[in-house]
Amino acid sequence: MAHIAERESELPDSIIDLLIEVVSERPDVLSLGAGVPDFDPPAAITAALKRIGGEAGHYSSPGGIPALREAIARKVRKDNHIRADPGQVIVTCGSQEGILVAAACTLDAGEQALIPDPGFLGYLPVAELFTAAPVPYVLREEHGFEPDVDAMRRQVDPRKTKLLIINSPANPTGAVFRRSALEDIADLAIEHDLTILSDEAYEKIVYDGAKHVSIASLNGMAGRTITLQTFSKSYAMGGYRLGYAIAPPGLADAMKKARVYTTVSAPTISQLLGLTALKLPQRHITAMVREYDRRRKLIVRRLNELDLRTLMPKGAFYAFAGIQHLGVPSQRFALDLLKAKVAVVPGREFGSAGEGYIRCSYATKYGRIEAALDRMERFLARYRPRRAQSS
Numbered sequence: 001m002a003h004i005a006e007r008e009s010e011l012p013d014s015i016i017d018l019l020i021e022v023v024s025e026r027p028d029v030l031s032l033g034a035g036v037p038d039f040d041p042p043a044a045i046t047a048a049l050k051r052i053g054g055e056a057g058h059y060s061s062p063g064g065i066p067a068l069r070e071a072i073a074r075k076v077r078k079d080n081h082i083r084a085d086p087g088q089v090i091v092t093c094g095s096q097e098g099i100l101v102a103a104a105c106t107l108d109a110g111e112q113a114l115i116p117d118p119g120f121l122g123y124l125p126v127a128e129l130f131t132a133a134p135v136p137y138v139l140r141e142e143h144g145f146e147p148d149v150d151a152m153r154r155q156v157d158p159r160k161t162k163l164l165i166i167n168s169p170a171n172p173t174g175a176v177f178r179r180s181a182l183e184d185i186a187d188l189a190i191e192h193d194l195t196i197l198s199d200e201a202y203e204k205i206v207y208d209g210a211k212h213v214s215i216a217s218l219n220g221m222a223g224r225t226i227t228l229q230t231f232s233k234s235y236a237m238g239g240y241r242l243g244y245a246i247a248p249p250g251l252a253d254a255m256k257k258a259r260v261y262t263t264v265s266a267p268t269i270s271q272l273l274g275l276t277a278l279k280l281p282q283r284h285i286t287a288m289v290r291e292y293d294r295r296r297k298l299i300v301r302r303l304n305e306l307d308l309r310t311l312m313p314k315g316a317f318y319a320f321a322g323i324q325h326l327g328v329p330s331q332r333f334a335l336d337l338l339k340a341k342v343a344v345v346p347g348r349e350f351g352s353a354g355e356g357y358i359r360c361s362y363a364t365k366y367g368r369i370e371a372a373l374d375r376m377e378r379f380l381a382r383y384r385p386r387r388a389q390s391s
């Protein structure tokens with residue numbers, strides 16, 4: 001019989017696989033589950049794809065094609081105030097590969113990584129793959145899902161904690177960390193000599209005048225921060241698998257070395273398209289964000305009207321709705337709701353502090369959100385009396 005490593009069996013089973021399968025096979029289900037933009041990539045990307053085609057048949061260097069690395073270095077300097085030269089840029093197959101390579105280069109066996117809870121479900125398994133220990137820090141609704149840095153400080157083991165992962169704008173909560181919170185995190189990192197992994201996948205998707213601040217732009221932080229950004233959200237290019245990391249020089253070299261053993265280089269065709277994307281005017285991002293904003297207001301209003309308490313997210317495209325008062329585990333709730341033909345992601349998927357919530361993505365058309373909420377309203381009406389009978 002084929003041998004399967006124990007490590008694999010310890011990786012968490014995700015209900016997301018089931019949700020993706022159900023949604024792709026059952027068009028009758030309205031999905032608020034997906035974490036991918038429903039927009040098409042800009043037309044200029046599709047046009048460039050035809051033009052570039054045959055020129056992209058070779059590997060690039062592990063760090064990425066030089067023209068793209070230069071364009072990224074200019075982009076992060078202008079948009080994020082991060083001073084980096086092109087040698088500090090590592091182009092990756094999406095930020096998911098960036099998380100993997102960053103963990104490989106910063107965590108030895110038995111060392112610890114502080115990870116957000118609730119937080120993106122890619123962090124915990126990646127730390128575990130390298131036999132490091134993920135240590136969840138709780139993001140509480142009463143703090144607007146921003147970190148409590150004093151509580152984080154108490155979780156630091158001075159010998160073992162090496163990496164601190166932050167994600168703002170955040171999946172699944174939609175929080176955008178204020179500069180003051182990032183300054184407190186920066187102080188903690190300096191105090192305990194921690195490396196920071198700042199996942200900025202949703203950097204361009206912010207509302208109500210919220211400002212995305214890259215922690216690497218704060219005083220003294222560029223030398224200890226890996227910044228991850230991606231083309232998947234801002235340019236709706238998830239299928240092209242293109243992201244990048246900016247790291248301090250020595251660490252950037254280590255990451256380039258490590259990524260030779262993951263994918264060698266990001267697909268050359270995607271890199272050439274990334275170069276096209278970075279030259280585009282910001283108009284299409286602005287238009288996309290405006291539409292997300294309209295949907296955000298709709299979904300948050302309707303969820304609150306349904307008594308599912310939901311903070312107004314300041315970024316990304318997720319509403320994180322409270323179901324604590326219903327007294328059912330979030331996974332049970334999501335599976336029952338699926339029978340009513342609406343897909344959402346149970347909060348438990350994002351860590352134990354996500355229990356009591358569901359994540360509703362509004363990266364789906366306005367009309368479908370309205371229809372999904374109508375179905376949820378009917379579902380909840382049926383659900384409540386049933387609960388009353390059983391209690």
Ligand SMILES: Cc1ncc(COP(=O)(O)O)c(C=O)c1O
Pocket residue numbers: 035093094095096097120122167170171199201229230231232238241242243
């Ligand atoms: C917070 C966060 N980080 C990283 C990713 C991975 O994105 P990609 O690998 O497509 O760049 C996602 C995808 O949903 C995400 O939500």
